[in-house]
Amino acid sequence: MSEKFKEFPGTPLSSRDIKSGKVLTFKWRPNAKYAWTVGIAYGRFLEELKNGRIIGRKCRECSRVLVPPRMFCEQCFRPTDEWVFVKNTGRINTFSLSYLDADARRIKTPIPVAVIDLDGASPGIGILHKLGNVDPKRIHIGMRVRAVWKPAKQREGSITDIKYWEPI
Amino acid sequence: MTVAIVGVGYTDVRSTTPDVSFKESMFEAAVKAYEDAGVNPRKDIGSFITAAEDYYEGYSIFDEFVPDQLGAVLRPVCTVGGDGLLGLITGAMQIETGVFDVVAVEAHSKASDILTLENIMTFAFDPVYNRAFDAHPFFVAGLEMRRFMHETKTSREQCAEVVVKNRRNAIDNPAAVYPAKITVDDVLNSEVIAEPLTRSDVSQMADGTYVIVLASEKKAKKLSDKPIWMKGLGWCSDTPWLESREWGSTVYTHLAKERAYKMAGITNPRKQIDFAEVDDWFSYKELQHIAALGLCEKRKAGKLLQKGSFNRDGQTPVNVSGGRFGVGNLLEASALQSVLECVLQLRSEAGKRQIKDATTAVAQSWRGVPTGTGCVAVLSNEL
């Protein structure tokens, strides 16, 4: 329909009009701050990251080891039973190369992000993290990787205590 | 068909809960509710509803974060952007469709996780017209309280009595965080927040989680010895324009009540309603809500409250649980705290604060400043 029109009537808006305040807008920056309680499961998980270890919770009913740990099994709807350390090695389940940063700016070196099925956790359960020390062209599903930790003194109980995962 | 409440589960209410995540609290309340109802969520519950406001949670699309701990994975799940009572009404309507026999409804407060609650409240104001004054959002309550007192000749002392009553009531509620024996003077002499509102006219925040299981009439009779019937339901929103509101009375409650009472066959609320749990975010709000529910003559709420008509042993007990003042302000979840109290009373399970021979109750909610939105439910232990 719009193809029929060669010219549109009216006065077009330019970005200069907007910048010079000819178009009225109202700006507001919300001050929304939270401090989420990590609780029992995430609390222990983060504590163990600080120790350079990855921990999960096991449900005896379905025998699954859940990572990150949860105090309840969502499938059996019962409390999980025990803490289980899993290995800091695993296999890439899926991955992507992001060419935009968090602020939507285009970046030259892509950020490789992957879901990694952890050795010692149940199939299809693992960790979401960055890959590093790897040629992006070589990354593939099923690739074996291991965690590269920050030095112990720099760890603070955060998912970023693992710097990235690199090919074995 | 009438929908019934067949199970209730709840955590302790606490001023802060640094030890457990909201997910862990929800799991606890859910386990208790399903046990109370005698249902297995993985098999028996058709749909799950959480009443939650994304900005209180600090997550957008909060729906995504609720299935695990409710036993709702791979099942119909939604959140309702409203208070717990709206969640409950939504659940009842889902059952009325005939698609589901059993529905679980959840609401919680993790207010202690929110570091800038006043800013979150201001974020609910119209951005163009109402955010530019640099005043704490409770100034809206100050505007409303002033006009309400003016129109109804209600005194500051009468508003203060609400706080005294509810915090006293909470002494007999083991789940309450803020029970206290205080005086009208204590309320009047606390620091001014937004005239005529003082610090003590404002309820204090708390954390807590509630899960309620609903069932169809047929299913409820099978599941429960003491089903509590949802006889009448109503909800309503006033205009969002702060510039043109009826400040003196709460129109939203009045209209929601009309609908709920009609559905429940309530024609003489003062006779037919045995007790009420109403929103008391601010002291004067309880008086507004009592009047809007038709539990007294329009301008008399303050005077009658002062006389004791709404005490536990009065004509129509109001907020025997302690309400937001006594139990704690649980944001969207206070509405389910009100429903819980109605259920416990109507089941004769309210312990020391049990009201004798009660058959019919009303629960009423409000979403706080700057909203003019709330719900009303008539609940009964008789079908």
Ligand SMILES: [Zn+2]
């Ligand atoms: Zn399991």
